[in-house]
Amino acid sequence: MLFLVLSAVNIVRSNENGSLASSASFFFSVFTLCFFIGLIAIIAGTGGGVLFTSLFLGFTSVHPDIIRATGLLAAIAGTRIGARTYLRSIANIRIALLLGLPYTLFAVLGAFFGLYLTKHFGTFGIALIKLLLGFIVVGIGMAYIFVKRSEYPSITAVDSFTQKLGLEVPYFEQSIGKVVNYKLRHAWVAILLCCGVGFISGTFGLGAGWAIGPIINLIMSAPLKVATTTSAVIISIGDTAAIFPYFMSGSIIPIFAVPAVTGLMVGARVGSSVAVRIKARYIRYILVLILIFAGVRLIWVGLWMMV
Amino acid sequence: MDDGIGVDAKPKPPIEGRIYGEISGWITILGIVIALIGTFVSLASGNSIFDYNSTVRDLFSGCREYTIWVKDTVFHTEPYGYWFISKIGYGDGLAMLGIAVAIYGGIVGMVCLFAAMFRSKEVLFYKKGLYTLLALLILSVMLFCAWRAEFAL
Numbered sequence: 001m002l003f004l005v006l007s008a009v010n011i012v013r014s015n016e017n018g019s020l021a022s023s024a025s026f027f028f029s030v031f032t033l034c035f036f037i038g039l040i041a042i043i044a045g046t047g048g049g050v051l052f053t054s055l056f057l058g059f060t061s062v063h064p065d066i067i068r069a070t071g072l073l074a075a076i077a078g079t080r081i082g083a084r085t086y087l088r089s090i091a092n093i094r095i096a097l098l099l100g101l102p103y104t105l106f107a108v109l110g111a112f113f114g115l116y117l118t119k120h121f122g123t124f125g126i127a128l129i130k131l132l133l134g135f136i137v138v139g140i141g142m143a144y145i146f147v148k149r150s151e152y153p154s155i156t157a158v159d160s161f162t163q164k165l166g167l168e169v170p171y172f173e174q175s176i177g178k179v180v181n182y183k184l185r186h187a188w189v190a191i192l193l194c195c196g197v198g199f200i201s202g203t204f205g206l207g208a209g210w211a212i213g214p215i216i217n218l219i220m221s222a223p224l225k226v227a228t229t230t231s232a233v234i235i236s237i238g239d240t241a242a243i244f245p246y247f248m249s250g251s252i253i254p255i256f257a258v259p260a261v262t263g264l265m266v267g268a269r270v271g272s273s274v275a276v277r278i279k280a281r282y283i284r285y286i287l288v289l290i291l292i293f294a295g296v297r298l299i300w301v302g303l304w305m306m307v
Numbered sequence: 308m309d310d311g312i313g314v315d316a317k318p319k320p321p322i323e324g325r326i327y328g329e330i331s332g333w334i335t336i337l338g339i340v341i342a343l344i345g346t347f348v349s350l351a352s353g354n355s356i357f358d359y360n361s362t363v364r365d366l367f368s369g370c371r372e373y374t375i376w377v378k379d380t381v382f383h384t385e386p387y388g389y390w391f392i393s394k395i396g397y398g399d400g401l402a403m404l405g406i407a408v409a410i411y412g413g414i415v416g417m418v419c420l421f422a423a424m425f426r427s428k429e430v431l432f433y434k435k436g437l438y439t440l441l442a443l444l445i446l447s448v449m450l451f452c453a454w455r456a457e458f459a460l
Contacts, residue, residue, distance in 0.1 A: 023359035061369035084332025095325030240413030244452035254402035
């Protein structure tokens with residue numbers, strides 16, 4: 001699968017010299033690459049935004065504004081379609097609204113900041129974005145290895161701030177045939193962290209499932225399923241506002257954005273049905289390898305552009 | 308139970324969340340379908356505002372979006388706000404309309420979520436109206452960003 005992804009990267013890169021026979025082949029090259037990105041990402045248990053942005057920023061010379069705008073669009077489309085199912089059962093709309101506000105505000109600020117960097121600092125701004133994203137992507141890869149999530153975290157004490165918010169919404173867990181009543185804590189820490197995650201998401205055009213899920217699961221102690229589904233709802237809300245600065249700056253180019261977004265969505269759809277039949281652990285290792293590889297490449301390119 | 312797992316009847320998730328999910332999800336799907344149709348129209352008929360060969364070349368030369376819009380489109384200038392509304396006849400105009408519909412799905416969904424909170428006093432004033440206020444603030448940020456896209460360039 002890694003071979004297929006790298007082959008698709010090469011197909012897209014082979015179009016760089018302008019000798020493209022037809023725009024249709026460009027459309028299908030981008031679609032194919034993004035299909036595999038979406039497929040691998042969903043099987044490994046993440047969204048395609050991180051992989052898309054880091055691979056395209058690391059291995060092509062497409063301008064970062066265009067990649068980040070497309071990455072945000074892909075994150076919005078994927079999470080909205082997921083949220084449609086999740087909000088019927090498990091996702092907690094109160095957590096989504098509470099964390100969605102700081103996430104939204106800071107994602108918008110991040111988007112403006114990202115555009116400011118590339119517009120006013122030129123090559124140095126682009127290099128800085130690639131360098132910082134490289135470190136973030138390597139960090140995400142490491143987090144996938146070392147951070148262990150908890151299916152039903154146990155809580156001994158609930159702080160008064162979180163208790164006053166009345167965030168808990170019980171849900172029916174089909175796998176055990178019972179209603180899960182859970183308690184939450186440390187909401188203020190989660191709010192603060194979501195400010196930072198929103199800023200990163202807006203600045204680099206990433207989805208933020210890699211961060212918000214663990215924040216809700218490990219900091220607020222929500223059950224794993226509540227955390228992962230609610231994080232999709234938060235991203236669908238926050239990145240809607242964050243994409244407008246890119247939208248108004250003309251960073252969405254249809255011939256690039258449309259195949260990328262549809263490829264990621266179709267890949268994710270196929271991946272979700274394949275995921276139940278294969279060992280996701282190995283795909284997760286592949287994801288980590290790709291993330292670290294892309295991260296190191298981004299750091300290298302960023303440093304190269306700076307000197 | 309101390310592990311928080313009980314055997315009660317299935318609880319119904321808050322309807323405002325379900326309304327947001329359904330409406331934003333379906334509008335997003337609709338938008339993506341329109342965008343795909345628009346792109347296929349462009350590719351199949353050449354009815355496009357972009358010169359695709361030079362667009363692809365400039366994309367992979369690392370050109371800024373400004374350069375692409377100036378060099379490779381019929382506009383020869385940066386696009387202004389919702390430019391595609393006057394260019395629906397072109398495949399790319401239709402594709403951008405689809406993308407805009409997909410993006411706006413979140414705003415429409417949030418408006419409906421906010422409206423759904425008015426169905427009962429219990430929901431509207433839950434925790435002294437905290438969640439109604441949060442929904443209103445998020446919606447305001449979204450609308451401000453959407454407004455800025457057209458009028459504050």
